[in-house]
Each structure stands twice: as structure tokens, then as C-alpha cells.
Amino acid sequence: MAVSSLSLSLASTTLPNRLNVSPYQHPKVLLCSGCERVMCCLPAVRNSKRRPLLMGVGALALSLLPASSLLAEEIPANYDAFVDKADGYSYYYPSDWRDFDFRGHDSAFKDRYLQLQNVRVSFIPTDKSDIRDMGPMEEVIYNLVTHVYSTPTQVADIFDMQERTIDGKNYYTFEYTLTSPNFSRAAFASIAVANGRYYTLIVGANERRWRRVRNKLKVVADSFKVLDI
Structure with missing residues (x-):
């Protein structure tokens, strides 16, 4: 894995944009630490709640998605793995968070008590084949934070940018804050291109808690992977 990083602080003024996803939810698989159980989510109608069905590790679950073929590395302690083979991505999330x-x-998990402490993944179609095709890392991230993530009343700061390469696929991962007159939120984002899709994972929290949870949430951001479909 090749990694390069640099730091930058920026200010911005623009409007957030929630990315649209396909009109269907595909089956998902959630693997807990040690792969003791598998949870399969049934297909759901767009914008409706997912209805998870808890299942043991049996013939049906294994025929859908063998756990051993999904995670080459052991899941870290106190994290579970979310794997969406149909839509082509996976990541870790804290095991006490809820869907x-x-x-x-396309998927999201949050702290059971602190709803602003959460992770979510979305994707949109693209004709690009790699995140590098979107442009230089600094330019792509700056445009995202200033033209997509922030509002006219917010000040955006980008603290770190990293390019990672995992299994031949490239990722831009960065840390940023959005500060409003009465509120501030901090987050990590990881973006990648694969399968004709532009994927975005964002994991964040209230900035007042950021020092306490930053390292915990960095594990989530760094675990994001796109899969071939």
C-alpha cells in the first residue's frame, strides 16, 4: 500500500448536496468481530427502512457471501464489518453503533446515543475509472468541501489529505471541519471510483467530541474499500 499525505487549511461558502443512489437496495452482509454471525438485509423499497434478518452462519449465508473471501484481515476489536457485495464496497464500524x-x-450506522456520530456511504454514476481521473487530489478535495459539503454560513477547514492505494485501487481520504455560528462538526471522508461509480464514505461527530473519538473514527475511514462487481 502506497500512502502520501499533505496538510492544508481552507475556508468555504457553498451548499451541501446529498448524493442520489440507485432506486433499489441490494442485499447487504454484516460480519461481527470473529465472524460469529452474519446479518443479511433484505431488499428494500427506496427511502424505506431496511429490515434486517438475523441469521446464523449457515448454508444460505455462506452461499451468498463467504466471510473468508471478504476480509483478508481480522476485524479490529470492538468493530464490525459491513460488506455490500452487490454494490461493491465494505468498511468497519464500531460494534455498538446501529443501522x-x-x-x-446506501448504508449508514450511528452511535446509539449520539446521532451526529455516524458513518454513511453513498455513490453516483461516473464515466471515470479511477479517483485520479477526477483530477489532482488537492483540487478534488477542495471542490468537494467548498462546493458540496458546506453551506454559505459555514467555514470549512481541511486539515489533512492522503492518497492511499489498496489492491490496485486508489483512494483520497481527508479530515475536515464545518463551522457554523452555533455549531461545528468534524469528519473524515474517503472517496474512490470503481464499477462505474463514484463512492463517498463520511464518518464524523460533533467537534466538541472530536478529540475523544478521532482515532476511533479514523479506523472507519481507513477501512473503506471498493470491491469489484
Whole structure:
């Protein structure tokens, strides 16, 4: 894995945009630490709540998606793995977080007590084949934070940018904050291109808690992978 990083602080003024996803939810698979159980989510109508069905590791689950073929690395302690083979991505999330419906996103998990502490993934179609095709890392991230993630009343700061390469696929991962007159949120984002899709994972929290949870959420951002479909 090749990694390069640099730091940058920026300010911005633009409007957020929630990415649209395909009109169908495909089956998902959630693997807990140690792969002791498998949860398969049935297909859901767009914008409706997912209805998870808890299942043991049996013939049906294994025929859908063998756990051993999905995760070459052991899942970190206190994290579970979310794997969406149909839509082509996976990531880790804290094991005490709960699945929830985040409009315009393909999957999402949140802290059971702190709803602003969450992770979500979305994707849109693209004719690009690699994140590098979107442009230089600094330019792509700057445009995202200033023209997609922030509003006219927010100040955006980008603290770090990293390019990662995993299994021949490239990712841009960055840390940023959005500060409003009465509120501030911090987050990591990981973006990648594969399967004719532009994928975005965002994991964040209230900035007042950021020092306490930053390292925990960095694991989530760094675990994001796109899969061939």
C-alpha cells in the first residue's frame, strides 16, 4: 500500500448536496468481530427502512457471501464489518453503533446515543475509472468541501489529505471541519471510483467530541474499500 499525505487549511461558502443512489437496495452482509454471525438485509423499497434478518452462519449465508473471501484481515476489536457485495464496497464500524436509514445514502450506522456520530456511504454514476481521473487530489478535495459539503454560513477547514492505494485501487481520504455560528462538526471522508461509480464514505461527530473519538473514527475511514462487481 502506497500512502502520501499533505496538510492544508481552507475556508468555504457553498451548499451541501446529498448524493442520489440507485432506486433499489441490494442485499447487504454484516460480519461481527470473529465472524460469529452474519446479518443479511433484505431488499428494500427506496427511502424505506431496511429490515434486517438475523441469521446464523449457515448454508444460505455462506452461499451468498463467504466471510473468508471478504476480509483478508481480522476485524479490529470492538468493530464490525459491513460488506455490500452487490454494490461493491465494505468498511468497519464500531460494534455498538446501529443501522439506520439516512436519506440518499446506501448504508449508514450511528452511535446509539449520539446521532451526529455516524458513518454513511453513498455513490453516483461516473464515466471515470479511477479517483485520479477526477483530477489532482488537492483540487478534488477542495471542490468537494467548498462546493458540496458546506453551506454559505459555514467555514470549512481541511486539515489533512492522503492518497492511499489498496489492491490496485486508489483512494483520497481527508479530515475536515464545518463551522457554523452555533455549531461545528468534524469528519473524515474517503472517496474512490470503481464499477462505474463514484463512492463517498463520511464518518464524523460533533467537534466538541472530536478529540475523544478521532482515532476511533479514523479506523472507519481507513477501512473503506471498493470491491469489484
